[in-house]
Amino acid sequence: xxxxxxxxxxxxxxxxxxxxxxxxxxxxxxxxxxxxxxxxxxxxxxxxxxxxxxxxxxxxxxxxxxxxxxxxxxxxxxxxxxxxxxxxxxxxxxxxxxxxxxxxxxxxxxxxxxxxxxxxxxxxxxxxxxxxxxxxxxxxxxxxxxxxxxxxxxxxxxxxxxxxxxxxxxxxxxxxxxxxxxxxxxxxxxxxxxxxxxxxxxxxxxxxxxxxxxxxxxxxxx
Amino acid sequence: xxxxxxxxxxxxxxxxxxxxxxxxxxxxxxxxxxxxxxxxxxxxxxxxxxxxxxxxxxxxxxxxxxxxxxxxxxxxxxxxxxxxxxxxxxxxxxxxxxxxxxxxxxxxxxxxxxxxxxxxxxxxxxxxxxxxxxxxxxxxxxxxxxxxxxxxxxxxxxxxxxxxxxxxxxxxxxxxxxxxxxxxxxxxxxxxxxxxxxxxxxxxxxxxxxxxxxxxxxxxxxxxxxxxxxxxxxxxxxxxxxxxxxxxxxxxxxxxxxxxxxxxxxxxxxxxxxxxxxxxxxxxxxxxxxxxxxxxxxxxxxxxxxxxxxxxxxxxxxxxxxxxxxxxxxxxxxxxxxxxxxxxxxxxxxxxxxxxxxxxxxxxxxxxxxxxxxxxxxxxxxxxxxxxxxxxxxxxxxxxxxxxxxxxxxxxxxxxxxxxxxxxxxxxxxxxxxxxxxxxxxxxxxxxxxxxxxxxxxxxxxxxxxxxxx
Numbered sequence: 001x002x003x004x005x006x007x008x009x010x011x012x013x014x015x016x017x018x019x020x021x022x023x024x025x026x027x028x029x030x031x032x033x034x035x036x037x038x039x040x041x042x043x044x045x046x047x048x049x050x051x052x053x054x055x056x057x058x059x060x061x062x063x064x065x066x067x068x069x070x071x072x073x074x075x076x077x078x079x080x081x082x083x084x085x086x087x088x089x090x091x092x093x094x095x096x097x098x099x100x101x102x103x104x105x106x107x108x109x110x111x112x113x114x115x116x117x118x119x120x121x122x123x124x125x126x127x128x129x130x131x132x133x134x135x136x137x138x139x140x141x142x143x144x145x146x147x148x149x150x151x152x153x154x155x156x157x158x159x160x161x162x163x164x165x166x167x168x169x170x171x172x173x174x175x176x177x178x179x180x181x182x183x184x185x186x187x188x189x190x191x192x193x194x195x196x197x198x199x200x201x202x203x204x205x206x207x208x209x210x211x212x213x214x215x216x217x218x219x220x221x222x
Numbered sequence: 223x224x225x226x227x228x229x230x231x232x233x234x235x236x237x238x239x240x241x242x243x244x245x246x247x248x249x250x251x252x253x254x255x256x257x258x259x260x261x262x263x264x265x266x267x268x269x270x271x272x273x274x275x276x277x278x279x280x281x282x283x284x285x286x287x288x289x290x291x292x293x294x295x296x297x298x299x300x301x302x303x304x305x306x307x308x309x310x311x312x313x314x315x316x317x318x319x320x321x322x323x324x325x326x327x328x329x330x331x332x333x334x335x336x337x338x339x340x341x342x343x344x345x346x347x348x349x350x351x352x353x354x355x356x357x358x359x360x361x362x363x364x365x366x367x368x369x370x371x372x373x374x375x376x377x378x379x380x381x382x383x384x385x386x387x388x389x390x391x392x393x394x395x396x397x398x399x400x401x402x403x404x405x406x407x408x409x410x411x412x413x414x415x416x417x418x419x420x421x422x423x424x425x426x427x428x429x430x431x432x433x434x435x436x437x438x439x440x441x442x443x444x445x446x447x448x449x450x451x452x453x454x455x456x457x458x459x460x461x462x463x464x465x466x467x468x469x470x471x472x473x474x475x476x477x478x479x480x481x482x483x484x485x486x487x488x489x490x491x492x493x494x495x496x497x498x499x500x501x502x503x504x505x506x507x508x509x510x511x512x513x514x515x516x517x518x519x520x521x522x523x524x525x526x527x528x529x530x531x532x533x534x535x536x537x538x539x540x541x542x543x544x545x546x547x548x549x550x551x552x553x554x555x556x557x558x559x560x561x562x563x564x565x566x567x568x569x570x571x572x573x574x575x576x577x578x579x580x581x582x583x584x585x586x587x588x589x590x591x592x593x594x595x596x597x598x599x600x601x602x603x604x605x606x607x608x609x610x611x612x613x614x615x616x617x618x619x620x621x622x623x624x625x626x627x628x629x630x631x632x633x634x635x636x637x638x639x640x641x642x643x644x645x646x647x648x649x650x651x652x653x654x655x656x657x658x659x660x661x662x663x664x665x666x667x668x669x670x671x672x673x674x675x676x677x678x679x680x681x682x683x684x685x686x687x688x689x690x691x692x
Contacts, residue, residue: 072574095575095616097659113659116619208438215297216394217436220402220452220460 028189031162032197034155046159050081052152054172070098075142079178091119099135101213138218143178179204309691311385311464315355319680321377322365323352332675339596347676349644354471355685356385357464368640384409404430447487453508454500454530455479455546457568464689468614470664474630475608477513498532506553517553524558526550540573552587560601562587575616582609599637606632622654645673662689
């Protein structure tokens with residue numbers, strides 16, 4: 001095999017390896033534990049808290065997809081975190097009509113009534129918190145956090161999280177619990193090392209009441 | 223050896239490349255800057271860009287302001303969209319026999335014990351409301367009935383009918399304070415050649431007219447009502463309007479539980495709606511207006527108290543169990559001392575595509591008699607028991623078959639004026655088609671079967687309903 005051909009093959013193979021891997025030495029990680037308390041007492045479940053880093057270079061915001069299903073008169077999942085620009089599908093898997101809508105400032109939309117098997121989509125173009133409801137079924141609600149970065153993680157039931165592959169640097173770290181108060185801090189990521197953080201957050205509760213898309217309360221037996 | 227050399231050399235070259243190796247290399251000129259490039263913007267150009275920037279920012283502020291104003295207007299106007307709602311209910315029905323659910327016991331052949339008490343033509347067997355043809359519960363005809371004489375449909379055969387044109391009004395007069403009103407416009411025929419029938423014709427039936435104030439606390443949600451509101455007895459009243467009712471017609475016990483009484487009511491839900499308590503003080507019972515024991519404007523001082531306690535266990539999502547009852551002065555009586563009571567139990571399960579429901583009620587209006595006169599001559603007497611079970615399953619978005627079985631056992635009498643002996647069961651299979659989000663077609667067939675000593679007679683009902691909501 002001629003030397004030139006061989007060189008081309010090797011270069012081609014190596015070019016398939018992501019740049020991040022090649023520069024793994026510049027990357028670090030952050031891990032930690034979030035503790036949720038309510039009424040001054042630690043809760044049994046510390047899961048579903050979102051932790052994300054702001055201002056990370058090369059936090060690719062590309063094409064992302066996410067789905068929030070309508071099943072058994074509930075949204076699933078009820079809490080989501082998506083990257084800015086993500087297209088969220090809302091498939092109706094019930095045998096009744098649903099009307100998904102949001103009046104939240106980062107993403108106002110009204111998908112109208114649609115039947116089982118149909119799906120409609122919305123692109124979440126702005127950062128922030130988006131409350132999603134059904135205009136017919138008041139018990140259906142879902143909260144979506146739109147973040148500017150791919151560097152995020154969700155805690156497990158014990159409150160643990162880990163974000164890998166973070167370029168070295170110092171970044172603001174944000175801890176978000178769906179219905180609780182947001183917490184902020186800073187974390188320094190060093191190449192090849194894992195930074196550790198802990199946060200105590202006060203848990204919140206889903207509001208009991210919300211309104212229809214036109215601002216009126218739901219009906220007599222809702 | 224050559225292979226190793228090439229691979230090692232390339233690996234080494236790539237390993238020392240910067241992390242952002244994917245990015246294009248900067249132009250050669252940038253690597254060794256010498257002096258300020260000739261292409262640098264001049265002061266004049268910078269001033270121009272700054273001015274443009276300022277203009278754009280001003281325009282952005284204006285647009286933001288416009289958007290805010292538009293949002294405020296939309297927020298103000300949006301609730302108007304829900305202030306007028308309702309539906310039109312069009313049907314076609316056919317009832318066997320003469321269309322009524324009762325027959326006279328001529329010759330006292332079935333109930334000889336009433337000989338000498340009431341004329342045989344006023345001794346009725348069956349149920350005058352068992353041939354209901356629509357969600358309002360109107361029978362095809364009341365026939366010879368003497369207790370229920372308002373014969374709104376008076377059918378003489380297969381008939382098309384506008385069951386109702388319903389209009390709902392809604393207003394939020396203050397935060398958490400709402401006004402709700404609903405009425406049926408009911409187009410009915412008028413026999414202009416009948417001097418006694420002039421009262422028949424189109425009429426308005428005000429179903430709801432109440433003020434509601436909602437109070438929400440962490441552990442409780444409370445609604446206070448004043449006006450003409452929904453019943454608190456049982457469960458069926460919640461789905462008695464044509465669009466929300468699975469079936470076309472009400473059950474045999476809906477007459478006791480589906481009324482719209484006038485008074486005050488408090489509904490509290492505790493622990494995330496696991497426990498509910500509904501308490502009302504009203505002029506009369508929670509009977510429907512089609513049935514004689516209903517008194518919208520009270521004739522006596524004593525009011526009727528009613529309550530329902532419900533339990534929705536968390537371990538069985540979709541299940542609700544309830545017990546309810548009422549006690550008060552008998553309706554349409556001058557005296558407070560004539561009392562009537564009822565109680566009932568209900569269970570409702572709705573999970574995914576399955577709906578199951580069962581209710582039982584029992585009650586009594588004691589009435590009043592005079593010595594040496596036929597019983598209940600001063601005030602009519604009523605004793606009743608009834609129950610139903612309903613099952614529906616949503617096969618697809620559109621199709622939902624259902625079946626209801628109901629039963630009623632009652633004795634209703636007034637001196638020598640009338641006696642109704644009702645003992646029957648019915649089976650009602652049907653099909654509900656949700657054609658679009660605001661168009662529903664329902665068809666059902668009711669097998670009416672008499673029980674006990676009451677002979678069978680032809681009074682099966684085929685009925686249908688096309689409901690358009692707006």
